[in-house]
Amino acid sequence: MAGVQVSDVSRSFGAHKALDNVSIDFADGGFYALLGPSGSGKTTLLRQIAGFDFPDSGRITIGGESVERVPVEKRRIGMVFQNYALFPNMSVADNVAFGLSVRGEARAIIATEVQRALDLVQLGKLGGRRPHQLSGGQRQRVALARAIVTKPRVLLLDEPLGALDKALRVDMQIELKRIQREIGITTIFVTHDQEEALTMSDRIGILRDGRLVQEGPPEEIYDRPKSEFAATFLGDANIFRGDTTGDGIRLPDGTAIAAGAGAKLAAGAKASCAVRPERIRIATDAGAPDGTANMLKGQVSKRIFAGNNSTYFVERGGQTLKVIVQNTGVDRLAEGQDVVLRWSPESTVLIAAG
């Protein structure tokens, strides 16, 4: 096992900067999700680490050693491709055996290791099949077994669950996480799916246009996004824009919004505040003012009932705000109703403009 350090890596294709000075420390044994919109450079970053492509500048180390001059086959990585890339001319068992066999392992060892890897992904009985005789989820598991059987130092996964339907996807997420814990391998996981990133990883990096926008544990990124992009890309957020007052902002109509303690910006500059929809309380009357809470008046324009919760869209000063309320069986509000929204400054994140 080994950690991976990416330091100041840049890679351009013609005039297009696919990676722009990216630095990430992938901890030994950690599960790291790379998240970002299409074309943000996720695959490109993975290919630099794997050695299929080389950075124009910057440094990559695996287990503390620079891999600048190390070809793919010597990097001891395992990779799962988006399309699985199983060898169609070989059986499932031969696919899994490939890495051991090119290394020249003894036949008996190969047979037991392959069986163990197939058992791990719960495909012990399908070794004799051909890849085209498997379902999507089974192929994905074969690809995983093939990648881990060689005991790589790092496991790279490029949207491995992208082609699966929702139910199978959740199953595979649990299984992948179980296997990762069991063998404790450093894992870098590329995904489009924010929920997948939040539930599976212990660190998340968000890429945009080849730049690392923010990185950290899921809770930190979700609770304290550093940009409007991070706030809206990972989860939902209501964004208010205005001028900073030091520890909050003043909206153009004069309403003040207070942000949590510790958030400080020079007064007068442009800034925004982000609030998660589930942090806002919604009521029909103002109730007793408590002095600290942020408060806005608005009108419910739409309500979407989703079983365990409801989403209310509230019109306020030309802006549509989103509020998510747990289903407690009471306080259901009708569309068109005037409401009061309240949330605490601790639930409000102050974000510098730009």
Added chain:
Amino acid sequence: MAAATASRSGLRSALPLLAPAYLWLTVAIFLPLSAMVFFSFMTELPLSGKPWAFTLGNYAAFFSQSLYLTLLLASLRLGLEVTLWCVVIGYPAAYVLAKVLKGRSREAIFLLVILPFWSNGLVRIFSWAMVLREGGILDTALNAVLPFKINIDLMYSYPAVIIGLVHSYVPYMVLTCYLTLQAIDDSLIEAGRSLGASRLQVLKRVIIPLSMPGLVAGAALIFVPVVGSFMEPRILGGRTGTFYGTVIEDQFVAVFNWPLGAALSFILLAVVLVILAVASPVLRRAA
């Protein structure tokens, strides 16, 4: 039931499309070929009122004179050698075209590969004659560059025949291999490398097995006509260029013994078919 109806009506609607091809095949191949089968069992051509009878003598001739068998073996060897050279030259070229070059340069190289197809066979062969003979282009060029005097006269030799035939047939190998290589997803190559295989190991274990159908198709397309070839052996081989194909040609254009020529042709056809029937499953299993 529904499926059967559908496929039958599919066939019926396809008939107008298939008809011209079948008609053409009947007229252009089946009729002349059956005439040839007929000839091969006759003592004489039924021209100018000569008397003729049915005989097996033309086929017996092949077995009574060892010359025919010797020439057939020489032709088979020629076919094998030319096919091997086409693999050696054509496969790497196809690989580079399919997996290394992109865009403009691929188109340009493709054009160079296809060019022999578009030039007349005789022109092609006589150009080689100009290159290969003593005092020809190759001889002159080498002597202009090299500090010592060497004599290059490849004309009328076995190598000249090989060179001419390989040049004529290598595009088939490039095309069939290019098609199968291009269909191989690049991520398979990357997967192999990430599992610790060197480029050579990936080539051996993944790429060659997956492109075997192209190799087999190319080999069949080359081997069969080369075994029966006569133009290149005659022009580039001179006196050393006597092969089974040139003997058959002689029967038709020089000696005017069509029945013997036809019989020899059918023996060749039978031998080639047997070789293909035996070789292709073996090759496919090796893949």
